[in-house]
Amino acid sequence: MHPHRKTAAVIGALALGTTLVALTGPAQAATPSATPVASQTPKVLPTPEGDGAKGICKRLPKADQRIKNALDRLNGPVTEAGSIARLQQRVNNAKAAGHTAIYNDLNDRLTYRKSLVPTLTQRQSDLNAVATWCSSQGLGTPTAQ
Template identity: 40%
Template sequence: MSRRSTTAPKRFATLGALAALTTIAALAAAPAAQAGAMPGADKHKPGICKRVPAIDTRLGKAIDRLNGAAAVKGSIAHLQERIATADKLNRPAVKTYLNDKLATRQRLLPELQKRRTDLASVKTWCDAQQPAAGK
């Protein structure tokens, strides 16, 4: 008798048993996975509600940086100091470039402050939301 004919039924039996064990393990683990997901009510709120704290932190850092002292890189005061230095060293091209950057940052600051107040109202709305049932 050939070797192929005797090992094939053993392979199929092994594969069948492995498939059955995998199915049983998956069915047993499914309720445990669902039970673990339920306790956190914040998991079921709209996506923006989960991101509010990170967005608020990021906006706060950007506003603080723009309002920073002249020693803070990225601040409006630091850029004004660089413009004064470029003017003193008679570099009109650099001064023009930095003035454009300054204008952009000065427009950005009120926009970021408005976004932060808008985000506060979103946080209030999120706090009033009930968790979605069944998700």
């Protein structure tokens, strides 16, 4: 299912639930609940004994590949779904058609998507340094860039 359809389904379900609660009438709404809401206590974890370097080094190749794939997609051509160029074209089309609400929504998404590039580039750089460290500690091999 498309993510926007899932969101619409969830919003619809919430609206239906709210409507049903409102239809139950003020008599039930004015009556206090018989059972109090149980407070949830946060899960207590043991104190970490290390920094998790072994696990980080183990997951490094997959993390690096995910970042590379995301950057490739973002920097892709107009024909690639998820690319900045494709979303820019949609923004231009909405502006040309005079669809102000659509233009504003797409432009906000474009701004966010453009902000991902420097963040992911920095993460990629950080992972390269971690890969070098992991290799020097005998915990893995550096990733090829």
